[in-house]
Amino acid sequence: MDIIQLNSFKPTNEHTIVPRRIQFKQELKQELESLKRIFLIIGNKASTTEFNLNDLPSSGGRMDLICRFIAQTLFISHGIRRNSASIAILKGEPDPPKAVFAHGGKVRYMAPDERNIAGLLRKAVKYGGKEWKEVSPGIFSAKKGLNEVLEEISDFYMVYLREDGEDISHTLSISPKDKLAFILGDHVGVEKEDENLILRYAEKIVSVSPLSLQADQCVVLIHNFLDRLEFEEFEEKDKLKRI
Template identity: 40%
Template sequence: MKDFVIIGHKALTTGDFSLNDLPGSAGRMDILCRCVNSALFLSHGMRRDVNVHLVLLGEPCPGKVIRFNGEKLKYLNPDERSSGSLIKKALEKDAIEYETQSTPGVWIRRAGLEKLLTEFKDAGRDIYYLKEDGEDIREYADFNTDAVFVLGDHMGVTEEEEGIIGKIAKQTLNIGPVSLHSDHCMIIIHNELDRKEA
C-alpha cells in the first residue's frame, strides 16, 4: 500500500458544515477533498493500493484522523462534494482511539500527527516529507514505492509539526522547482511511483 498523510489545520472536526461551502464553513475542507480525489482516482478507475489519511486539526475538537482505503472504498465520485459528504458522515461518528467505519472504505478515530507517523515507523514503513527544499525525488536512489508521504495544506506545516516529522521521516523530498498545491503534488508522486513500478 501507498499512504498519503495530509494535515488539515483548519478543517472542522464535527460534521456541522455545509457541503455547499467547503472552503468556508468547513475550514478549507475543499483542499482535503481534492487531495482525496487526486490520491485515489484514475481515468475510469480507482487506485486500490492507496490509503489517504486526513489529519484534522480544526475546531471544535482537534485531533481526528479520517482514513480512505482505496481497496474497500464505495460511494466516492470524482468531485469535491462527494468526498466532502463521506468526510461529513465520518465526522458524525464518535471518534475513539480505535477506528470506526462510517461508510465502506472510510474510517475515523481520535489521533494526531505524531501518533499516526509513529505507528507507520513502528510498522517498518518509510516516511517521506514533501517540502520545497528537500532532495529531488528523481535523484533520490533509495526511494521506496511502498511508502508514506506527508504533505501540508494551504498553511504548510508548523514548526512543531516539522520537528515531529523530522524525527520520524526517512527523507525530505521535493518534486520540482516550483511550489504546487498538495493535490497536484500527489498526482506527480503517483506518476513517479508508476514509472518506478513499470
C-alpha cells in the same frame, strides 16, 4: 457474532472476550497490510464537526483541499488505486485533532468530485471515538492526532514533502517496491511542532517541483514518479523473459 464479522480478528481461544477498542486497532493494522502508498495531509483548519457542503473552503476550513487531495491519492481514469490510501489529520475547530483514513481497496460509493468526498468526510467527522471505526465502506475515523497516526504507520518508509527537499527525480532511495508514506502540509504548511514530529519518522525530505504547488498536485507527481518506475521494472522483466 460481532467478533467473527471483523475479519482481522484471529482468536487464540474461542471464548476469549476481546474488548472493542482492540478490535479496531487490529482492523487498521490489517488494512495497512495491502497498502503500498499512503499519503498523509495535515489540515490545519479542517473542520472537526459537520460542515456545510455548499461552503467547503470557509465552513469546512479548506475541506475542498482535503477532498481534492483524497481524490488524487485514489483515482485514476475509470479506476481506483487499490493499494493506495489517504490519511487526513483534521486540526480545525471545534474538536481537534481527528483523523480520517480512506483505503483505495475498500472504498465504495466514492466519486472523484469534491462534494461526494466531502459528504463522506462529513459523516466521518461526526464520530468522536478514540479508536478507529469504519464509518462508511473503506473510510475509517478516530479522534487521533499526528503523533498517534505516524506511530501506527511507522512500518512504512516515510517521506516528508518540503519545498527545499531533494528533487524526487534525483532520489534513488525511493522504490515502488517499498511500502511508502508521504507526509504533506496544506495551504498553511506544517507547523513547527508537527514538523518536529514528522522529522522523527521521515527518512527522506523531497520536493517535486521548482514551483510551490498545492498538495493534490504533489500527489499526482509522486504517483507518476512511482508509476513510471514500476512500469520500467515491468518492462525490464518482460525483456528478460523474451531473451
